[in-house]
Amino acid sequence: MGCDCESCIARSLLSVFNFVFFVLGSIVLGVGAWLAADKSSFIALLKMVESDQLEHFTQPQVIEQLAYCLMAIGAVMFFLSFLGYCGAIRESQCLLTTYGLFLIVILILEVTACGLAAAYKDRAKVETKNYLQTTISKYYSSHDRNQSDAVTLMWNYLMSEMHCCGVDDYRDFALSDKWNESKGNRIIPEACCMQTALFEPLDRSCPYSPSDSNSYYKQGCYNALIDWIMYNRNLVIIVAIGVGLVQLLAIFLAFCLCKSIEKYRGMRL
Numbered sequence: 272m273g274c275d276c277e278s279c280i281a282r283s284l285l286s287v288f289n290f291v292f293f294v295l296g297s298i299v300l301g302v303g304a305w306l307a308a309d310k311s312s313f314i315a316l317l318k319m320v321e322s323d324q325l326e327h328f329t330q331p332q333v334i335e336q337l338a339y340c341l342m343a344i345g346a347v348m349f350f351l352s353f354l355g356y357c358g359a360i361r362e363s364q365c366l367l368t369t370y371g372l373f374l375i376v377i378l379i380l381e382v383t384a385c386g387l388a389a390a391y392k393d394r395a396k397v398e399t400k401n402y403l404q405t406t407i408s409k410y411y412s413s414h415d416r417n418q419s420d421a422v423t424l425m426w427n428y429l430m431s432e433m434h435c436c437g438v439d440d441y442r443d444f445a446l447s448d449k450w451n452e453s454k455g456n457r458i459i460p461e462a463c464c465m466q467t468a469l470f471e472p473l474d475r476s477c478p479y480s481p482s483d484s485n486s487y488y489k490q491g492c493y494n495a496l497i498d499w500i501m502y503n504r505n506l507v508i509i510v511a512i513g514v515g516l517v518q519l520l521a522i523f524l525a526f527c528l529c530k531s532i533e534k535y536r537g538m539r540l
Contacts, residue, residue, distance in 0.1 A: 278531035281524040282359050288521065289355035292348055300345025306338035336421035355525065364529045371525035378518050385511075400493055403438045404446065412449035427462040431470060433499065435492035436463035441481065459488045 351373055358366030388395045410422035430436055437443030441459045444450045450460075457478040462470075464477035464486045472478065474485035481488040500507060 278528055281528045285355055285359035285524050285528065289352040289359065292352035293356050296345050296348025296352055299341050300349050303338045303341030303345055306334050307342065310334045359528060362532050364532055367525045367529045371522050374518050374522045378515065400438055403493060404443055407437065407443050408446040411444065411447045412453055427460065429492055430462040431466055433492060433495040434487045435490045435495040436488045437491060438493050439491040441488040459486060463488050
């Protein structure tokens with residue numbers, strides 16, 4: 272297509288932008304498929320690296336759940352970037368329009384979610400808390416590394432890093448059947464205790480007799496998470512605006528290129 276300067280820039284930017292995401296999406300999708308099909312080789316690879324943190328990721332159940340997440344993320348990235356890249360390279364109005372519409376739907380969903388959260392923040396707070404408590408009550412199990420799944424791993428990491436315990440406090444774990452079956456004499460998980468650099472409790476008796484001096488058992492993770500968001504709110508806002516602007520730019524370029532293609536074809540006719 273003999274195109275003007277603006278349409279050439281739009282085509283080039285769309286091509287480069289979507290090619291990068293196409294490659295990244297392919298890699299993420301490929302890694303997810305590899306983890307789902309061959310967990311043993313990935314576990315062997317991780318065990319070659321001596322790290323207490325990586326050891327948590329060598330459990331088959333954790334790897335399987337991680338694989339499905341990577342495959343879902345990779346598939347979305349692959350599909351959208353494929354539409355955008357092929358649409359730009361082949362100058363296809365159909366592909367570019369589909370690409371732009373998908374991005375508009377995603378952007379609308381993101382804005383709607385933020386708007387609803389702001390308008391109904393009290394309800395959003397209750398629903399968020401209920402969801403977090405559901406993940407504990409349904410899925411949280413033993414701290415034992417041989418039994419950890421992705422949800423347990425996520426909670427252990429969150430509690431260790433944010434110095435908190437449960438959603439509101441340690442009593443949330445009493446609702447988990449899996450935790451009750453495997454806890455033994457423990458009152459709280461090891462992740463709720465003050466820990467060493469190797470993620471071990473400073474006080475070995477902490478899981479069995481927690482106190483304010485050896486654990487964070489009365490400090491809920493929901494409030495800790497809100498405090499972290501408020502402390503980093505400027506960064507969160509910048510990232511959210513940045514993501515939105517990138518999506519708007521991609522939508523604008525896609526429809527601008529569509530318009531240029533339509534104009535050029537009209538001139539030929």
